[in-house]
Amino acid sequence: MLGILAALGALLSWGFGDFSIQRATRAFGDVRTLIFIGLAGIIGLFPFVYDEIVPLLADRGRMLLLVVTGLVVFVAAILDFEALKQGKIAVIEPVLAFELPVAVALSTVFLSEQLTPMQLGLSAATFGGIVLSVTQHHSHLHYHHRLLEPGVILAMAGAIVMGGVNFLVGVSSQQTSPLMAIWFTNVIFTVLSLAYLVWRGDVYGLFRGVRQRPGPVIAVCVLDNLAWIFYAFAASLIPIAIATTISESYIALAVLLGLVINKEKLQKHQLAGVVIAVLAVILLSFTL
Numbered sequence: 047m048l049g050i051l052a053a054l055g056a057l058l059s060w061g062f063g064d065f066s067i068q069r070a071t072r073a074f075g076d077v078r079t080l081i082f083i084g085l086a087g088i089i090g091l092f093p094f095v096y097d098e099i100v101p102l103l104a105d106r107g108r109m110l111l112l113v114v115t116g117l118v119v120f121v122a123a124i125l126d127f128e129a130l131k132q133g134k135i136a137v138i139e140p141v142l143a144f145e146l147p148v149a150v151a152l153s154t155v156f157l158s159e160q161l162t163p164m165q166l167g168l169s170a171a172t173f174g175g176i177v178l179s180v181t182q183h184h185s186h187l188h189y190h191h192r193l194l195e196p197g198v199i200l201a202m203a204g205a206i207v208m209g210g211v212n213f214l215v216g217v218s219s220q221q222t223s224p225l226m227a228i229w230f231t232n233v234i235f236t237v238l239s240l241a242y243l244v245w246r247g248d249v250y251g252l253f254r255g256v257r258q259r260p261g262p263v264i265a266v267c268v269l270d271n272l273a274w275i276f277y278a279f280a281a282s283l284i285p286i287a288i289a290t291t292i293s294e295s296y297i298a299l300a301v302l303l304g305l306v307i308n309k310e311k312l313q314k315h316q317l318a319g320v321v322i323a324v325l326a327v328i329l330l331s332f333t334l
Contacts, residue, residue: 049283050331053292055276057327061299063269069262076127077239078252079266080120084236086267087274091229098226108221115214115227116234122211123235125204132197141201143176146294148209153216153286161287165333169291171326178319179298212290215274216281224278228271291330298323 070079102108126142150169153159161169218227243249256263273293280289298320 049280049289050292052276052280052283053289054331056273056280056289056293057296057299059269059273059276060293060296063266063273066262066265066269070266071127073259073262074255076123077242079263080123081236081239081243081252082256082263083267083270084232084239087228087232087271088236090271091225091232091275095223095226095229098223102222102226102230108218111214111221112218112227112230113234115211115218116231117238118207118214119211119231120235120238122204122207125200125207129197129201129204132200141198142205142208143173143294143297144202144205145208145212146173146176146290148206149212149290149294150287152209152213153290156213157217157286159285159287161285162333165288165330168326168330168333169287172291172295172323172330175319175321175323175326176295176297179316179323181316181319212277212281212294213286215278216286216289219278219282224275224282227278228274232271288330292327295323295327 067079070082074082102112129142146169150161154161215227215231218231222230240249243252273296277289277293280293283289302320
C-alpha cells in the first residue's frame, strides 16, 4: 500500500511540476534549471543521508551504480530538453512517453520482475492512454511521418535513456536507500551541469534573475525533487515496472491540468486517452 501511495505522490508531483518546469526553463534556461533542482536536492537531503556517505564510499559496486545513474540522468535531461527545443511539443511528447515500455522491459529482463498478464495489459493500456492524451492531432500518431519532424530522433533517444533512468533509480533505491539514490544522482548531474556552464564561460550568471523571479525556481526545485523521492520510495517497495507505470501517468494529469488551468480544449481522442490512463492506473493499483 505504501508503494502505491508513493507512486501516486510521484504522479501528482510531476503532474503539477510540469508547469513549473516550463516556466523555469523559459526564464532561466535548461541547464541552469537543472542545477537549481540539483542544488536543492543536495542541500535539502544531506541531513538525512550524511551517515550513509562514508559506508557508500567504501562500496565500489554501489558507488559505480550511483555514478552511472547520475550520468544517465544528465544525458536523458539534455536529450529531452534539446528535443523539445527543436521540435513541436505536440509531436515530441508522445514520443517521449515511450520511456514507460522501455522501463518495464528493462525491469522484466534484468530483474526478472514477474508481472501477471493482467498487470502487463493494464501497463500497456496506461501507455496507450498517455500517448492518446498528449497527441493533439490524430495525424501525429503516424510515427513513420514523425521521423521527418525536427527533434524526433533526439526524442526517441531521450525516451530510451529516460526509461533507463527510471530503471536505474529503482535499482539504486533498492541497493542503497531511496534518499541516498536521489541525493547522489543530484550530486553527479549537478557537477556535470556546472562543468558545462564553466566550459561555456557562463557560470558567473548562474543566479542571474533568480531574485526577481524566485517563484518558478522554488516550485520546480520542490516538486521535481519530491517527485523523484516519491518514485524512489515506490520502486523500493513495489516492482519497478508498476511504480513507473503509475507515476508516468503524470503526463495524463498534466493534460487535465492544462484543461482546467489554461482553459485548453481537448480533442475527443485526448479525453479518451486521459480516461483510459486513469482507469488503468486505478485498476493496476488494486492488483498489488
